Amino acid sequence: MCTCITDFLTYETTKSVVVKSWTIGIINRVVQLLIITYFVGWVFLNEKAYQVRDTAIESSVMTKVKGFGIYNNRVMDVADYVTPTQGASVFCIITKIITTDNQVQGHCPESEKRFTCTQDSNCSKYVNKPGDYGILTGRCVSFNTTMKMCEIKGWCPAEIDTIKTTPMMEVENFTIFIKNSIRFPMFNYTKGNFLPTISSDYIKKCNFDMVNNTYCPIFKVGDVVRYAQQNFTKLADKGGIIGIKIGWLCDLDKSDDCNPSYSFTRLDAMSQKNAVSPGYNFRFAKYYKMENGTDYRTLVKAYAIRFDVLVNGNAGKFNMIPTLINMVAAFTSVGVGTVLCDIILLNFLKGAEQYKAKKFEEVSDSPMDTHSNGLYQSQLSLRHKIKSNDLGSFSIEHYC
Amino acid sequence: MCTCITDFLTYETTKSVVVKSWTIGIINRVVQLLIITYFVGWVFLNEKAYQVRDTAIESSVMTKVKGFGIYNNRVMDVADYVTPTQGASVFCIITKIITTDNQVQGHCPESEKRFTCTQDSNCSKYVNKPGDYGILTGRCVSFNTTMKMCEIKGWCPAEIDTIKTTPMMEVENFTIFIKNSIRFPMFNYTKGNFLPTISSDYIKKCNFDMVNNTYCPIFKVGDVVRYAQQNFTKLADKGGIIGIKIGWLCDLDKSDDCNPSYSFTRLDAMSQKNAVSPGYNFRFAKYYKMENGTDYRTLVKAYAIRFDVLVNGNAGKFNMIPTLINMVAAFTSVGVGTVLCDIILLNFLKGAEQYKAKKFEEVSDSPMDTHSNGLYQSQLSLRHKIKSNDLGSFSIEHYC
């Protein structure tokens, strides 16, 4: 019994060869230094490997646009130009509209040039096919005094979307107010983009800029567009999608090191390059009823700047488990330098053969070898026999 | 001083035993080959471990539906059947509607069977409780010439949603145009789903299919539904949610290896299995005003196919740090084979005892042992004494 326990309670450690050589000693220590520097500098200080990290950020965004524009001699307010109206993280500010008033279900000529006709036979090929603004009936009817067009069945009159209109330039001065609350569930840590260091008065009056007001939650549309490196006039004319990114990189070990950073990009960057369907527009309708119950509607083709508020981030806090794991990884990684040093030691150093003899001991399964495998013999013969080919301590020699 | 530095500038490497045996040699080399193959084939070539990877894809989606349907003798266009209208990544195409016109606030009978009554006492238990279409008053009133129902207070008349209607079958031929721009912020790489190799003319006319037009951004609703392995008629009748997934797996080391791949699934798969609340429908209202200022509305119960455009992806690019780390990992992992080979060598090979004697050297803390711990003695006695129990070189023997 006692022997069993004695046999079990042993400790096995590798037998080492200590090489006293300035050359390899320096190389060894330099490699070790590099590895330690990597772990201390990059893994621990830069990547904060001693922290446990919560990337499952919970976020809620509320937005409110303010400003008045004048379009077609009408004053437009938030309820007119923002859609959807709920003040969520994605919203559009309409910059340009083409309205087609008083549409009713009926028959009327198409408005697209390609449906120009002179007689019914020009239109017959289209019968019951979808046109641009309705289902074609196959008849050719007068569009105006000089032109005839194929007739459609649908909401009439058809929209004419080739009219040139100027966008509502006041949009540039509209302000977007963003309220963003985040939470890191792992640490039960909650914060908002109204920093506690900022007074209520400041929030009411400030405007975000990249230099002095980096924490102000009110953004001028013109500034946002400029920070996204876009030309406001072009953008307002064609429409587009701007991303307002809020990044939260929090180090909860330091108090107050958890602040939002705002950045801006054009998300539909492709629209700029490509001629097909540039910009951003959509159609919607407002429905009305005549006294007799007939439905009629106002069709609106709206060009808009869409804003997507995107929140991302993560938080780190000191934790024993990752610290220990990474320290163990660091310590064991120091040994990795041995691979490189062994290659140098056993191949390029003066006296490499001697080192090999010291490092490698041979044992063979051939009976003859086994016979003479006294310790003395094997050790003495090592110098001449051993050519190690292990990858771990690779010896560059030709075998064949 | 000099001694100090000399003592510091040493290099320590493990002393190794080289076993010259075909059996264990082959096993060793095969295991090493497997490990190298795993690293080269899987980690480097397949998983591209030499690349740094950006998974924080930024994406913007714009959609536009085209087509005309006929429903209740009215031509329906985009403004009628798409909701929300903004052309975002999530939108519904309404396939079937049940309209209740001219609702005003007032009192009227319920329309659900379970509220059938013959006298007020049948309804009294419901007083001030919510019915299906309003708040019950507890009175029993005529529903039609033959039937009586409990009376409600609310928008009247109550909707009758048991009417059988057929869905708008033209939806199958509607087309969905998807404009998707993505950006990998780490590499500042921007791309869109209109590939530069594709001409504008092509984009205007093409229709996506899985074989010849894999990059066409225009999708027929019928095709999408079929690719999601659904039956269009059933889906249009009950409503449902279809996911259009755009995957971007980009290898930025190769130019032009960054293309979208489209796939389609039914997202509310549960709806198919479960009888409770199958499909997808919702109610909304259009509000009107009479001349005298009284509000009235048209309540619409809409069955719809909802499309969710989901974008995901990641991009990789060669980077020195992951390459180095993974190469070091590969080199050091080659040594892992030793664990397996040691077990075989020390237990199953002919001459295992001899290998053990060679591999293990014993040292003891008992005074007696220490005394006789001359090199010679310990080495000679090794053959008989040592039973190593280290897990790293596990020897399968019974201790007790």
Place this chain on the structure above:
Amino acid sequence: MCTCITDFLTYETTKSVVVKSWTIGIINRVVQLLIITYFVGWVFLNEKAYQVRDTAIESSVMTKVKGFGIYNNRVMDVADYVTPTQGASVFCIITKIITTDNQVQGHCPESEKRFTCTQDSNCSKYVNKPGDYGILTGRCVSFNTTMKMCEIKGWCPAEIDTIKTTPMMEVENFTIFIKNSIRFPMFNYTKGNFLPTISSDYIKKCNFDMVNNTYCPIFKVGDVVRYAQQNFTKLADKGGIIGIKIGWLCDLDKSDDCNPSYSFTRLDAMSQKNAVSPGYNFRFAKYYKMENGTDYRTLVKAYAIRFDVLVNGNAGKFNMIPTLINMVAAFTSVGVGTVLCDIILLNFLKGAEQYKAKKFEEVSDSPMDTHSNGLYQSQLSLRHKIKSNDLGSFSIEHYC
């Protein structure tokens, strides 16, 4: 040729020193036990490292609110108080509204106190600047019999949002029905939150609670608010955002171990702390037309509780590759204990010098040393010469 192959087919293993000492033996085995316990208990059982994990959950959410409220003597139904109406994962239930009826484009006095005036000159500084409800004209006009205000151009009359109204308290009893389908694409595994063990009858009648009805998909608004630790009256009055989180943590190795777990938080937690813009409200308008074609609208300022249904989760299933990799990691990590044990062995144990002599063998590149570097000599001199400074087996001594 044969020699080449023989030379290649060798196996190299480290030469080990086995220390027979109870002290270090116990330390060694305890450290090994700790490491094994960590791997078995934490890595394998807790973290399920033997599974491959799919975190790319696909989810679709459908919601439906039910209930009737009374506000301003009108019965409000779903179409009135839920917005957006599509029944998606984000929706608002309106609890309080301030309506401004019959607004038309025109001129009228502002309604905010700060625009009080006695004569035009008080307002001239504002000319063409945005006021709170329109563009200021610079004139001072009568607001009521006693007060004068600066005049605006815009939708008139201006909203008066300082009116105190009580929220619709019936919202507390409204129910939210949530249909959530999820899919793990890696395993092609689909599931819904209507568990198969639950009958249709149950789903129609149940109400979620944390104790007995944890899988019921119908949630009372009052319960949700309470579970999020909020006061309903306050929340309904100011508005706010509540998150309904559905977590799916699935172990697909066990059948039926894939169930939703619901949790609730207030997402705009910041609103509670900060006085600036507390709560959640937004404005929208309903547009009407007079017989003569003039537009007029009803502006609604709505206070609402927004619900965000957030789905997250992951699924694991047994897979050979992660199992093997983690087992190899576990086995090799057992060796990490050596670092600690070596430090103890070579520094703190009785007979440390003797262990050092046994563990380290010295080789030097100085000619003199090389000369006398017979095996015997070097071994005998070890006891006195060697001071290893390798980090891997750190020896605490002063060098200088």
